[in-house]
Amino acid sequence: MTHAPTQRMRTEARQGRGIPEATVARLPVYLRALTASSDRGVSVASSQDLATAAGVNSAKLRKDLSYLGSYGTRGVGYDVEYLRYQISRELGLTQDWAVVIVGIGNLGQALANYAGFSTRGFRIMALLDADPAREGERFGGHEIRRMTDLEDIVGAHGVSIGVITTPAAAAQGVADRLVAAGVTSILNFAPAVISVAPGIDVRKVDLSIELQILAYHEQRKGPATAGVTSPPGVESA
Amino acid sequence: MTHAPTQRMRTEARQGRGIPEATVARLPVYLRALTASSDRGVSVASSQDLATAAGVNSAKLRKDLSYLGSYGTRGVGYDVEYLRYQISRELGLTQDWAVVIVGIGNLGQALANYAGFSTRGFRIMALLDADPAREGERFGGHEIRRMTDLEDIVGAHGVSIGVITTPAAAAQGVADRLVAAGVTSILNFAPAVISVAPGIDVRKVDLSIELQILAYHEQRKGPATAGVTSPPGVESA
DNA sequence: TACTGTGAACCAATTCACAGCC
DNA sequence: GGCTGTGAATTGGTTCACAGTA
Numbered sequence: 001m002t003h004a005p006t007q008r009m010r011t012e013a014r015q016g017r018g019i020p021e022a023t024v025a026r027l028p029v030y031l032r033a034l035t036a037s038s039d040r041g042v043s044v045a046s047s048q049d050l051a052t053a054a055g056v057n058s059a060k061l062r063k064d065l066s067y068l069g070s071y072g073t074r075g076v077g078y079d080v081e082y083l084r085y086q087i088s089r090e091l092g093l094t095q096d097w098a099v100v101i102v103g104i105g106n107l108g109q110a111l112a113n114y115a116g117f118s119t120r121g122f123r124i125m126a127l128l129d130a131d132p133a134r135e136g137e138r139f140g141g142h143e144i145r146r147m148t149d150l151e152d153i154v155g156a157h158g159v160s161i162g163v164i165t166t167p168a169a170a171a172q173g174v175a176d177r178l179v180a181a182g183v184t185s186i187l188n189f190a191p192a193v194i195s196v197a198p199g200i201d202v203r204k205v206d207l208s209i210e211l212q213i214l215a216y217h218e219q220r221k222g223p224a225t226a227g228v229t230s231p232p233g234v235e236s237a
Numbered sequence: 238m239t240h241a242p243t244q245r246m247r248t249e250a251r252q253g254r255g256i257p258e259a260t261v262a263r264l265p266v267y268l269r270a271l272t273a274s275s276d277r278g279v280s281v282a283s284s285q286d287l288a289t290a291a292g293v294n295s296a297k298l299r300k301d302l303s304y305l306g307s308y309g310t311r312g313v314g315y316d317v318e319y320l321r322y323q324i325s326r327e328l329g330l331t332q333d334w335a336v337v338i339v340g341i342g343n344l345g346q347a348l349a350n351y352a353g354f355s356t357r358g359f360r361i362m363a364l365l366d367a368d369p370a371r372e373g374e375r376f377g378g379h380e381i382r383r384m385t386d387l388e389d390i391v392g393a394h395g396v397s398i399g400v401i402t403t404p405a406a407a408a409q410g411v412a413d414r415l416v417a418a419g420v421t422s423i424l425n426f427a428p429a430v431i432s433v434a435p436g437i438d439v440r441k442v443d444l445s446i447e448l449q450i451l452a453y454h455e456q457r458k459g460p461a462t463a464g465v466t467s468p469p470g471v472e473s474a
Numbered sequence: 475t476a477c478t479g480t481g482a483a484c485c486a487a488t489t490c491a492c493a494g495c496c
Numbered sequence: 497g498g499c500t501g502t503g504a505a506t507t508g509g510t511t512c513a514c515a516g517t518a
Binding site: 060074 | 508509510511512513516517518
Binding site for chain 1: 347445447
């Protein structure tokens with residue numbers, strides 16, 4: 001910018017609020033490492049221990065945790081239970097979140113059955129499917145309800161998170177209805193870009209995109225067998 | 238993890254080879270946008286058109302495409318079919334990739350049935366499950382085989398990509414066997430960190446992590462209404 | 475002594491803004 | 497005139513390296 005204000009803003013809210021996005025994405029991984037340690041009876045763990053379990057380096061883990069506060073003890077490490085609680089709280093997992101899953105194909109069923117949701121405070125309030133003939137089928141203790149009930153369910157249970165596992169063609173319409181009904185976060189598994197109003201969060205998981213990224217790297221490995229030195233970006237985690 | 242000597246390497250291969258990782262991750266999205274345009278009979282599209290369809294801004298799209306070469310025409314836009322081919326080639330989708338899926342629960346079944354794989358050159362060579370009683374079951378035209386056949390299948394078909402959809406506890410063992418048999422890329426859906434030899438690519442998809450990230454943002458939206466600081470950091474999709 | 479917490483240096487990715495070309 | 501391609505500026509993220517401390 002030519003007339004750059006340079007007044008970069010005072011960066012006042014450094015510590016307390018405003019964790020970098022990349023850090024937020026790793027906190028659940030640390031949480032899992034902590035839970036595993038806890039289950040093994042470990043009560044204190046160093047940044048090195050946790051970093052190994054989480055598949056990152058220890059400097060990154062310490063920097064990440066420093067955004068939450070100073071929860072470690074120099075010369076000792078981190079108290080597993082205490083840190084676990086702090087991360088849970090920061091992620092908002094100390095409260096329950098009401099969820100609906102729309103589109104009950106194989107993937108929707110897999111999610112409905114997945115125990116990892118309920119143990120982290122995600123409560124599936126309903127499964128919804130466009131096929132009225134499937135009303136009443138049960139998966140993972142949840143019942144399929146008809147699409148016309150969507151607005152009632154979202155309203156009645158204060159559903160804030162919607163999971164879309166429909167075919168691509170239906171995704172945008174479902175997203176629109178979810179948002180209109182009050183949902184403010186969407187996890188989209190349909191292979192389609194959906195657009196939403198500002199303030200609504202959308203995360204996308206695309207199975208075929210992940211494979212395509214692997215194919216790119218795979219392609220570059222093969223012919224490079226006679227590779228000079230070790231190639232630069234090897235890992236990926 | 239290898240704490241590589243940080244031998245930064247010459248960065249010689251600027252243009253032709255060596256696309257930034259963030260760009261690689263978006264190419265499949267552009268490919269999908271191009272396919273959609275093509276299906277609608279559009280033969281030329283501007284960076285703005287494609288960017289909208291892909292959910293990014295046009296400067297980013299142009300910069301991304303510039304890493305592949307200069308495939309557009311100034312004042313006009315991009316030829317849809319031509320660009321589609323160039324991206325496919327760059328991603329390695331003009332050849333077939335042999336894949337195995339290990340762990341045929343709901344998620345493994347969903348993947349076995351997913352048409353989006355075969356249309357992009359991913360050939361599922363086998364479904365494998367630890368339960369021998371399930372041998373012979375069929376999903377999406379593929380048959381479940383017993384785990385003991387893993388090495389034979391990988392060897393016989395030159396399988397380079399393995400998909401892990403087992404429970405967390407089994408993931409590392411399966412990864413070890415896949416790698417020993419010759420697989421060099423892994424897509425891991427199990428909620429576990431797996432470690433592999435250098436040169437092996439691992440990508441991880443974790444359904445519950447995505448929800449936890451949404452919960453973090455969701456938490457910060459709600460109570461922030463009466464926000465003290467009220468930072469302008471409103472995110473978008 | 476052993477480990478955390480964090481400025482500073484470094485590197486990657488995004489955005490800007492405009493020259494170049496059809 | 498409209499749109500691409502790309503250096504330059506900026507922002508975000510990672511790694512280094514060490515001061516601080518139980």
